[in-house]
Amino acid sequence: MEGRCAVDTWTEFGFLRASNTPKVKLVVGTHVVVCTGDEEVYVFNVQDKRFAAVLQFPEGVVDLIESHDKHLLVACCSGVYCVDLQPLLVRPHGSSASSDPAELKISSEFCVLGGRGLSSLLLVGPLLLTLGQRNTSWLLTLYKTAQQKQPGSYEMLRSFSLPRLSPVSQGSAKTEHTRRSLLICVHSGRPTLPVPSGSHLTHRQFGIEPVLFKLLFGVDAALAKSPVVIWGLPDGRLCFLPLHLSGSQIRVLHSLEQPVAFVGASVVSETDPGQAQCLVAVGERGRVVLIRTDRSGPETGGSTAGFAERCVPGPVKCCCVDNNRLYYSTGSDLLTLNLLGSSGRQDAAVQIPTSLNVCRVIALAVHTCNEAGEVQLIGLSDRGTLSGIKLPNGEQEVGMSKLHASQVGRSVRDLLSAIGDICERASALKTVIKSQKLTLKRLNQVVNTCFLLKSPEEHLPTEEKPIRCCATVDWSRLLLKDSLNLTCVLENSSSCTLERGWTLCISVCPLSCSPVEAESSNFTFPILNLSPGGALEVSVPVAAAGGAAFPLTVNCSLAFSLLGVLEEQELESFAGLQSSFFTFSLNSLTVDWLHALQVIGPTAAQRSRATTDAVQAFLSSRQMKRRQGPDGGGESSAVYSACVWVSLELLRDTLRTRMLGLGTSEEESASISLSLLNWLLFESHGGVKMGRRGDQDGTSSSEVHARSPNEATVKLSVKEVNEENSVKEAHVEVQIESSSVAAVCGLRHAVLRRLQSLLAMVPVETAAAKMVQISDLKSALQRAEIQQSGISEALSSDVSSAQMNPFLLDVYQKLRENRLLMI
Known part of the structure; x- marks a missing residue:
């Protein structure tokens, strides 16, 4: 032109x-x-x-x-x-x-x-x-x-x-x-x-x-x-x-x-x-x-x-x-x-x-x-x-050969400029395509992980799940205050990688409260890159000394946010998307009284740990005197105890099954008590283990002195009982002693929980799987009925709370004396 x-x-x-x-x-x-x-x-x-x-x-x-x-x-x-x-x-x-x-x-x-x-x-x-x-x-x-x-x-x-x-x-x-x-x-x-x-x-x-x-x-x-x-x-x-x-x-x-x-x-x-x-x-x-x-x-x-x-x-x-x-x-x-x-x-x-x-x-x-x-x-x-x-x-219209030199140069410049624009747009498009491919790859990884977490295998035992949580608890001291810490380990045994966008959520609440009443503590930990076979270790404070209600339930879950993969503007284009946040439950852990024990040593001759402990003991004694009142009634300072009997043959079979190095010889029977105590204290129960300090590898004595979470001194002993001229078979007695009723009850509950898991693993062919002696069972039931009638009469009469509390405590102790043998 x-x-x-x-x-x-x-x-x-x-x-x-x-x-x-x-x-x-x-x-x-x-x-x-x-x-x-x-x-x-x-x-x-x-x-x-x-x-x-x-x-x-x-x-x-x-x-x-x-x-x-x-x-x-x-x-x-x-x-x-x-x-x-x-x-x-x-x-x-x-x-x-x-x-x-x-x-x-x-x-x-x-x-x-x-x-x-x-x-x-x-x-x-x-x-x-x-x-x-x-x-x-x-x-x-x-x-x-x-x-x-x-x-x-x-x-x-x-x-x-x-x-x-x-x-x-x-x-x-x-x-x-x-x-x-x-x-x-x-x-x-x-x-x-x-x-x-x-x-x-x-x-x-x-x-x-x-x-x-x-x-x-x-x-x-x-x-x-x-x-x-x-x-x-x-x-x-x-x-x-x-x-x-x-x-x-x-x-x-x-x-x-x-x-x-x-x-x-x-x-x-x-x-x-x-x-x-x-x-x-x-x-x-x-x-x-x-x-x-x-x-x-x-x-x-x-x-x-x-x-x-x-x-x-x-x-x-x-x-x-x-x-x-x-x-x-x-x-x-x-x-x-x-x-x-x-x-x-x-x-x-x-x-x-x-x-x-x-x-x-x-x-x-x-x-x-x-x-x-x-x-x-x-x-x-x-x-x-x-x-x-x-x-x-x-x-x-003329051909390029008939154009003026200036027009040819201008056309060449226009063509080069157009080529440059196309190359620039192609480079930008290539970058966008590469970014979208990476996003699709990550979304595919996320979808595979979600299917894995929601698959029927979620009902497997915790130790068999491809993605699971386990934990250890340990006491730490900071500024003269003790606190119980939970170290949670997220293990990835699957073939998927947990990348940016995934978050580990941990919720801690007392087991005794309903989810509505409980004041749970929630913690979140972003995951940057957890490859297959890797593990993520995080620590959260569980409770302060004397300030928690045990046992505690620790709920672990994985949450994923689409904002970790897509931009906020891209999410707006998905009109049918109700939420950009998804949560998948992993497993629940239980922290009980045994987990929270602070082992002092095998003997009771322990010195006071600090001046604050002496002050605390003094304040506790003054509170006890106020509860007793001027007439000396109320709670006494006596030592409370509870016992659990377990069949010796049952322990020998089950503990050997757990490969603790025990045999069937007479020498091994002598160490069954020590093995049971170590198993109760230091093995993983409910997905949680007690942390060991330094080179501590269990206890060498069948008697352990410890401090409970409410700062009461506790004695935990295990001994073998073989009564002569008795129809009862040889058994092991687990005894809990403390001046705190709450500590005795909580520890006994924790021991029973552990022994229940042990009973679930009893081999079918074991000799311990036999009927309980009928006479012992009848006598135990008769004693329980007598105590129940006494409680009914006390509740029906006009009795003050100051008189009722000692009576109920006495009944509780007598019921604990009706020891049934776990076989």
Whole structure:
């Protein structure tokens, strides 16, 4: 193209916001309607070069079109407004050309249609079509002009829904809302429906040759002369719908795989100037699709619809077409593309775009296009400048060999710049694809882990679970205060890796309280990378000395947050996702009185550990005296005890089963008591072990002195009892002694829990699995009945609480003396 464009600046609006989508429309003869994407719509008189009117709407304008009765239909996000422009465009008599434009504030009285998420408008004869987004779908609604004289009255006929896909662009989530859909209408041959005065191209209605129409939309639509609506979407789809066919459905014509920037028709037929021979679709990243008739000849079955694709330098900000040329702007340059090629034939190869040396254009419209080849465009720049762009006369296509050297250099620079832009976009796209692949890989790992945690294997024993928790407890001293700490170890024996997004949650609460009443302590530990076979060790404070109710339940669980894999903007695109946080229970641990013991040594001759202990003992003695009262009643300072008997043969079989190095000889029977004591204190029970200090490897004595969690001194002894002249078999006695009733009860409960787990592992063939002596059982039951009757009489009589407490304590001690042998 020889020469340069002549740009005539008409007016300036000021800088436009980048998030808006401006539009330039030709309406009412020489007037241009400019929509900047804000609430204002400007009507500009091209002939007088002045503003004729300014319309202020209650919200941002997304589309506008001229109706058949010279009204302006304006679509906002929440409705369609109808404005009569004729009174605004008539200049008052005697007013000068420089007078201020008419201003009109549009209120809800101008609203003729309500809606939500509207993005496009189209008039096809008496039908008004609106396209908008509703939640997860696109909604195309058809309205018909009501049979009234009042303008702007419409009644809904029907609507069509199309699922909304995620946009194919790699921009931020904000840009998705700024992209708009595009609506056009095509007819078979010349349009027969009435349209506003002016070019059909201006009002987005095109007539295409009947052969191409039949090939694209079917014989039924061609025979019925049905107009077909085509629209382009931000996800790249080109969809169509015949309007006058009963039972017609939305179908996809093509996909550009990038947001659609323009849909139109061009390449006017020489025999019938009212018909176009080609549909044109342009994507935002430079993909151009020409849809036309491919006349391959009788040997291949006749004509078919051909889809020719090519890429031009992008990104494409705006487009428009005349008879056979496509004009588009990349923001940095305005280019033209000859759709016929250098030979002037429809099937010729499309040429390289030619620069028109106009920059910053973000909205385009064709103003004039005459037979002499004169073309004038209207352009709106991102700086808010409205200009007339007149293309040079006598344009001619020439080969590269006939171009001037300066033009060749400029073309090479343009090509290199385009290649650089493509390489930059390809590199960015490759980075995004790599990031998405990594995200999918991590999500797949997360899904596999979730299935593993929710599989039927979750009912397996704790030690057999692929992902489990175990713990040790130990006392520590800080600032003269003792505290019990729990060291929890998360073991990953599965084939999955726990990466960022996973969190280990630990909840500690007393077992004696209900979940509603209990005041639990919760701890969370983020997991960065826990590979298969690895372990994560964390420590949490369980209780302070004398300040906890044992036993304690420790609930371990794994929680996963999708924010560890996806960004917050990406999560918003998942409309059906109820929560981004998922929790999976692992296992529960129990910390009882035996776990919380502080072993002092094998003898009772222990010195006071600190001055604070002496002060505490003194305060405790004073509290005891106050409880006793002036008459000396109340609790005594006696030592309480409880015993549990276990069959010696049972212990020999079960402890040997646990591979503690015990045999069946007489020498091993002598060490059974020591082995049982070590097993009670230092083996794992309920998933928790007592921590050992230094090189401590169990105790070497069958008698242990310790401090309980309530700071009372406890004596725990195990001895073998073999009474002569007794029908009872040899057994082992576990005895608990302490001045604290709470310590005796809690420790006895802990011992029974451990022995119950031991009984569950008794071999079937063991000799210890025999019946309990009936006589012992009967006598024990008789003694229990006597004590129960005594309690009933005491409760029925009027006895004070000071007298009742010693009585109940005495009954408790007598019941503990009814020792039943565990066999």
